[in-house]
Amino acid sequence: MKPVSIKKIGTITDGPLSPNEINDLVPLPPPYDRVEEQPGWKKLTKEQEESYACDLDGVTGLSLPKPKDAAEEKRVVEQFVSGLKKLLSSENNWTFLQPLTLTIDYCARCQTCSGACPVYESSGGNEIYRPTYRSEVFRRLVKKYTKTGGELFAKLRLEDIDLNWTTISRLYELSYRCTMCRRCAQACPMGLDNALVTHELRKLFSQELGWAPRELHEKGTVQQLAVGSSTGMKPAVVKENVSFLDEDMSEELGIKIETPWDVAGADVLLIHNAGEILAWPENPAAFAIILNAAGIKWTLSSEAPAYDGVNYGLFYDDFQLARIVTRHMEAAKRLGVKKVIMGECGHQHKAMMTIADRILTGDLNIPRESSITFLEDIVASGRLTLDPARNDFPVTLHDPCNIVRNLGIVEPQRRIIRKICPRFREMTPHGVDNYCCGGGSGMALMSQNNFKDWRVSVSGRKKFRQILDAFADCPGPEVKKYICAPCSNCKGCLLYTSDAADE
Ligand code: SF4
Numbered sequence: 001m002k003p004v005s006i007k008k009i010g011t012i013t014d015g016p017l018s019p020n021e022i023n024d025l026v027p028l029p030p031p032y033d034r035v036e037e038q039p040g041w042k043k044l045t046k047e048q049e050e051s052y053a054c055d056l057d058g059v060t061g062l063s064l065p066k067p068k069d070a071a072e073e074k075r076v077v078e079q080f081v082s083g084l085k086k087l088l089s090s091e092n093n094w095t096f097l098q099p100l101t102l103t104i105d106y107c108a109r110c111q112t113c114s115g116a117c118p119v120y121e122s123s124g125g126n127e128i129y130r131p132t133y134r135s136e137v138f139r140r141l142v143k144k145y146t147k148t149g150g151e152l153f154a155k156l157r158l159e160d161i162d163l164n165w166t167t168i169s170r171l172y173e174l175s176y177r178c179t180m181c182r183r184c185a186q187a188c189p190m191g192l193d194n195a196l197v198t199h200e201l202r203k204l205f206s207q208e209l210g211w212a213p214r215e216l217h218e219k220g221t222v223q224q225l226a227v228g229s230s231t232g233m234k235p236a237v238v239k240e241n242v243s244f245l246d247e248d249m250s251e252e253l254g255i256k257i258e259t260p261w262d263v264a265g266a267d268v269l270l271i272h273n274a275g276e277i278l279a280w281p282e283n284p285a286a287f288a289i290i291l292n293a294a295g296i297k298w299t300l301s302s303e304a305p306a307y308d309g310v311n312y313g314l315f316y317d318d319f320q321l322a323r324i325v326t327r328h329m330e331a332a333k334r335l336g337v338k339k340v341i342m343g344e345c346g347h348q349h350k351a352m353m354t355i356a357d358r359i360l361t362g363d364l365n366i367p368r369e370s371s372i373t374f375l376e377d378i379v380a381s382g383r384l385t386l387d388p389a390r391n392d393f394p395v396t397l398h399d400p401c402n403i404v405r406n407l408g409i410v411e412p413q414r415r416i417i418r419k420i421c422p423r424f425r426e427m428t429p430h431g432v433d434n435y436c437c438g439g440g441s442g443m444a445l446m447s448q449n450n451f452k453d454w455r456v457s458v459s460g461r462k463k464f465r466q467i468l469d470a471f472a473d474c475p476g477p478e479v480k481k482y483i484c485a486p487c488s489n490c491k492g493c494l495l496y497t498s499d500a501a502d503e
């Protein structure tokens with residue numbers, strides 16, 4: 001464990017707050033554990049070594065332009081304090097005020113959450129990744145700069161933290177070194193949510209200071225609201241792509257595949273993560289085959305942005321989230337569909353099903369269901385002819401945090417897999433205790449500086465170990481192995497991890 005006290009966040013300014021190096025990380029089995037003593041070890045390049053680090057030195061991760069002078073630093077501090085106050089007011093924080101104040105007031109400092117956090121564990125117990133580290137900094141700043149804080153909290157004697165550029169930029173960086181997997185929240189005996197503190201910090205930075213990673217903001221929500229999809233696909237392009245897809249897949253599989261568009265009054269509007277259409281075309285094609293075979297009256301929408309279920313606002317900005325989800329539901333309302341089905345995208349599930357419940361009112365509150373439970377009903381109905389003998393290979397299942405831990409959809413996907421994959425095996429742990437793919441909370445999309453490598457080396461390390469362990473009885477490339485990962489972002493992250501491991 002690397003000791004670093006909370007109040008040092010703003011005082012150590014001449015170097016990293018707490019360096020993370022390869023030998024700090026939890027070991028992986030050979031040949032992936034490339035520490036010197038292990039067989040198969042090969043020397044890392046300087047560049048590779050740096051990819052493990054996130055030292056909160058203001059250089060390694062999310063780059064921000066430093067204030068030019070004291071006056072500019074003062075303005076940043078004032079904006080941050082103004083944002084803190086807004087987070088604690090009911091007029092401004094209409095989404096998460098209550099769970100936030102409970103989390104601020106009632107921490108018993110028992111550290112049960114630290115034992116549950118894959119980032120903290122993978123980093124070798126580096127204090128800066130302890131779930132309570134950023135929460136405690138946040139808590140003390142709230143105490144210092146606002147009148148609120150609750151009775152219990154007010155009785156605690158807390159050290160002051162310097163509030164300066166160093167503290168603020170490190171907090172910004174730290175808020176993007178958490179996958180918001182909420183494993184810590186699930187473990188907390190008081191029901192407190194350190195992932196929410198991460199989220200609220202991101203929200204403050206976005207709404208008050210205009211700071212957000214470009215992958216989530218400019219190329220994410222802004223692009224989606226402007227053109228319809230964070231992939232950049234406009235309605236005509238998405239329709240053309242799916243039409244090519246239908247043709248290609250029909251030819252390849254020898255069955256007619258036809259995707260219906262804009263069917264008024266359809267029973268079901270399916271909203272895919274549009275990334276699937278570009279990166280994993282088998283997925284939308286499989287949905288078309290299954291829904292047609294099951295005789296479902298379904299449709300896709302070509303109205304922007306209802307052909308792309310992603311909503312990166314979930315990760316950093318409630319207003320962006322609300323703008324996107326409202327437009328999704330307005331399109332569904334115009335079509336007059338009875339139900340909206342989430343595609344295979346974990347954060348879409350959370351945005352459109354869980355959080356949107358606080359946003360969608362009246363006739364925009366159209367019933368919404370996960371594609372997983374929807375598909376299970378189809379499979380259970382016996383309307384499909386299944387041939388498990390064709391799937392004679394080892395398969396394991398990844399549980400996307402937003403679908404499984406957040407929504408509690410645990411068994412339906414297993415009931416489907418058990419019916420079609422005789423060699424299915426679980427990871428340990430699994431279900432609501434699963435580990436994040438490493439790319440949760442938007443990290444799967446982020447590529448600035450060392451983010452891509454850091455998520456392979458640190459935030460995705462526990463998942464990587466789980467996958468290796470699940471297939472320990474059939475190592476090597478000779479046996480084809482499959483990971484079922486019903487979330488677009490998880491798939492992207494796992495793919496990058498396995499490519500990096502191959503290298
Ligand atoms: S588990 Fe809950 S109460 Fe215990 S330290 Fe973590 S947040 Fe605080």
Ligand code: SF4
Nearest residue numbers: 117131178181182184
């Ligand atoms: S949300 Fe996940 S990554 Fe973030 S502090 Fe909690 S357990 Fe760790």
